[in-house]
Amino acid sequence: MKSNGADSRRSFLKKSGLATVGFMGLYQFINPMAKASSREQIAGYGPLIRDPKGILNLPKGFSYKIISRSGEKMSDGFLTPGRPDGMGTFEGKDGRIIIVRNHENSPDEFEEGAFGKKNEYYSKADADKLYETGKGILPGLGGTTTLVYNPITEEVEQEYLSLAGTIRNCAGGVTPWGSWLTCEESTVKKGDYKGQLEQNHGYVFEVPASEEAKLSKARPIKAMGRFNHEAVAVDPRTSIVYLTEDRGDGLFYRFVPNVPGELHRGGKLQALAIQGSPSRDTRNWKDLKGKKFPKNTPIEVEWIDLEEIDAPEDDLRHRGFHEGAACFARGEGIWFGDEELYFACTNGGEISAGQVFRYVPGEFEGTADEKEAPGKLELFAEPNDKEILKSCDNVAIAPWGDLLLCEDDPHPFVVGITTQGKYYKLAENIGFRTEFAGGVFSPDGKIYFVNIQGAGLTLAITGPWGSRS
Template structure:
């Protein structure tokens, strides 16, 4: 596939229409500056679900397509705690979904091998990352689903990555794979000596309809820290990474060979040009000036060393070197020449922020300082009735930004091109966060997880019809 076609496919699979989202920026900006944020109707009022699980607008429907604990086609069980997801175009109209599972080694009741790990003996050990000396295998990883939109059925479901821990979010690549991130920094020898491997890495999982456990190889040069999510620039293959810490950094990885992440590269952290160690969190008890809304600030990038960080101090050393600090960087999504990422606990009332980053014309090159990238605080509602604890995010094909709330009574919140926030879905069945919201490549279906309940849902409806 040539570069231009690959890039178009990547944007389509990401559910992106650049002009639509630029329209979102143009309309939201004055609303945010004026402090006149408003909750609109979006697709209309949310109607009570007879099943008591998911309230949706009129004309919308959902179907539970996967439940934790059910048998998969490979003989293992659907793991619990589903989190970040990526979608890819499969054969004959199928959708390939690669799904994370945020599980620890002791999540026995939610793992793929049964409560006593009795099915672990059947796993391909050579592909499994951390066997935990055979008694405490790491139970995180990914599963892959092959979904048929025509029938609404999952035709295949299997374990695709095993032996990792707390796979939270990740991101799709232009070359057809899913990057899954470990949100932990446990070391080999932890958990009473049972862990055999260091954790806190990014792993790559090809999007495939063939049931196979891929060999788990950490991309170590992307750093070891509390990874959350990634986004890949299709023009440069530069990977941008978020860190789920209250004092986390925002990173980028410049690969030595574009599209070949295992070939190595350079890890850096974002700094605001001329503002050493800038605090972007805008917490009310912090001293110093607030980070401005809708003002693009030029950035520079700080080189990082000792990126394996056995003391889990990468962010501290980066901050001391001048990098900016963020409040729990989480979901991230790449648009047309720009990316957006959520900071779950940012803002004056710690209800969340959304940042926008525009790479420079010479991003990642030696002379990039002549045309630096810009960081902008895109939205900070400071109103929990409008938005609280924004986590995973995705951009709809028509330009709306959809955010999953990490809360016991969460909503999927949209921001429309006319500047209005609206509620798309409400979890009324389980005291658990929404996670992993993502559109199918053709934009017809929105997939989302109810994490604590172990459910993956497909939402369909009249997406083009606003109230």
């Protein structure tokens, strides 16, 4: 990560909806969970203290509060859906925080949906605003909910269904213009589910960040392609959208909009390729032939135009790789930092435990002159030690520059990586055998929100983010 001072990072984070609290010192401590041979000292806030409630272990001085539970009645009369996933935060009125939250539900998971176990609340929804109604029998149960959180009272003042009729909304990303892009991690088609589905799926949708309890009309941004979308990150300088694909042989994409900030007006979808090394495999799996992708070595890239991006055969990644695009191991969370972005590959690396890549856009990114100063891709982290990092999924950049990674594992941690490339554990889920998801900071950097997905819980974590031992 760049360490070019607090001022430039503050400028970026304000543009992206997150206000910085500046660079903060982190303690050093001996991690009792790490192998001595791997790393003797790592950064962090000290050892994790066992939670007497048996839910979440945190460092000394930190605390959590459960602010939302699946199945409870929301402000609009619908039920809080289950399987909460990616989230974004935005500034609300009078210090309130707007949280837009994904739900990774399939159409037949009624017990996890907003409409009840027997679809009993479906009739209350405006069907014209749903993308998939499933003939009124099998509506898309993914979508998003929006929470309005008061950090003073530590209470959710409003919670409502903000996008509906979509499927398996996994992650997404905030935009500089104050909306949330939510992604379908599914490529099911019209006629699937025994003929009940009426739409093709595998798209990105835009949701406004609003305190008004209102269901937005679901409109797919088809120019961003149809594939197993995971997450997106938007460059505030150019409005270029970078996209990950949750496939073991996925690509890394970018969408160059025709009009900055107006994604529905179309644009060009491209895939990343390594200069001088067409169809490069970055996964570094032990049994793969060819040279490994090097760590901590920025490599110049180029971008390949993609055709037939609606991909009725779900083969966009295969065609892109054939044309020279690089291959990645399950691209997951992605976040834009200070003129650079980071994205996780859940099962990349020699032991398939995960990788983190950094991409720095070129000076003329997305223009006809970009070959004069190409963007650069770097394998930033690949520890190949599951006691340090395993199955990294959602990514967020802390206000002081660290990466925070949610592990997709039955015994997950939230893992931090400092600007110097050192690791630490911020949180441990001991209450439920299910992944962490959607970790994101509040706009002022004082609260870290995270989901325990299978339990249907959203938590707010607070603590001495800037203190030293």
